[in-house]
Amino acid sequence: MTDDIQELIDRLPALGDAVLVTLEMTLGGALLAIVIAVVLGFGSRTQSLWVRGPSRVIVEFFRGTSLVVQLFWLFYVLPVFGFKMEALAVAIVALGLNYGAYASEVVRGSIASVPQGQWEAATALNMTWFHKVRRVIFPQAWALMIPMLANLLIQLVKGSALAYYITLQDVNFWTVELRRATADTFFSYTAGLIVYFIIAYLLTWGMNILEERAKRRLGRGTRPTLRETFSLKPPTNPRLANTQMPAGGGAA
Numbered sequence: 057m058t059d060d061i062q063e064l065i066d067r068l069p070a071l072g073d074a075v076l077v078t079l080e081m082t083l084g085g086a087l088l089a090i091v092i093a094v095v096l097g098f099g100s101r102t103q104s105l106w107v108r109g110p111s112r113v114i115v116e117f118f119r120g121t122s123l124v125v126q127l128f129w130l131f132y133v134l135p136v137f138g139f140k141m142e143a144l145a146v147a148i149v150a151l152g153l154n155y156g157a158y159a160s161e162v163v164r165g166s167i168a169s170v171p172q173g174q175w176e177a178a179t180a181l182n183m184t185w186f187h188k189v190r191r192v193i194f195p196q197a198w199a200l201m202i203p204m205l206a207n208l209l210i211q212l213v214k215g216s217a218l219a220y221y222i223t224l225q226d227v228n229f230w231t232v233e234l235r236r237a238t239a240d241t242f243f244s245y246t247a248g249l250i251v252y253f254i255i256a257y258l259l260t261w262g263m264n265i266l267e268e269r270a271k272r273r274l275g276r277g278t279r280p281t282l283r284e285t286f287s288l289k290p291p292t293n294p295r296l297a298n299t300q301m302p303a304g305g306g307a308a
């Protein structure tokens with residue numbers, strides 16, 4: 057065990073590079089995914105069949121095919137047609153397309169959850185479609201999206217481990233190399249699990265902060281305490297916490 061720990065310490069610089077590659081894939085894929093999700097989410101809600109039809113086909117195609125096959129197709133098949141991308145770009149595009157298709161359903165459902173009265177009020181104020189979406193509809197839907205998008209972001213982090221198969225030296229690659237060096241499967245893959253957990257935990261923490269900021273902009277949230285932030289629990293609303301139920305369960 058002492059030799060394994062020493063090997064782990066010796067490989068910490070390589071771990072830093074591996075974490076950087078994983079974060080590049082994660083953040084790049086997440087940014088592409090959110091753009092695709094917004095476009096396809098709104099496209100799936102339009103009245104025009106020429107927009108709604110292709111949007112639904114794209115969503116169902118990328119949701120219904122394997123991420124591994126998508127990675128291999130972009131990396132090995134696309135160059136046959138004369139278009140070759142670097143492995144990191146392939147990973148970002150594949151992750152963005154795959155998880156963007158899932159996230160588009162989150163966007164579509166969240167937009168549909170905004171009360172119809174908000175659309176009508178914005179129309180009564182003579183707002184353009186783009187203006188009413190940007191200033192009225194999307195801020196409300198965004199606060200609803202974040203918890204579900206946070207789950208997809210964690211799934212994206214774990215999905216990035218598949219990039220090992222297209223030669224990217226990410227955390228999964230580092231874990232495999234550690235196992236080869238130590239010949240200790242339990243120690244090596246436990247170390248890999250811990251690294252992925254830390255990355256996922258930090259991203260979840262960031263998404264919780266983002267959700268709270270979105271709710272505060274709508275007047276629905278309160279600033280979380282440091283303990284609440286790191287516990288990943290919803291912040292307590294003091295106005296609700298100090299409210300006591302009247303005697304008799306509040307019956308008049």
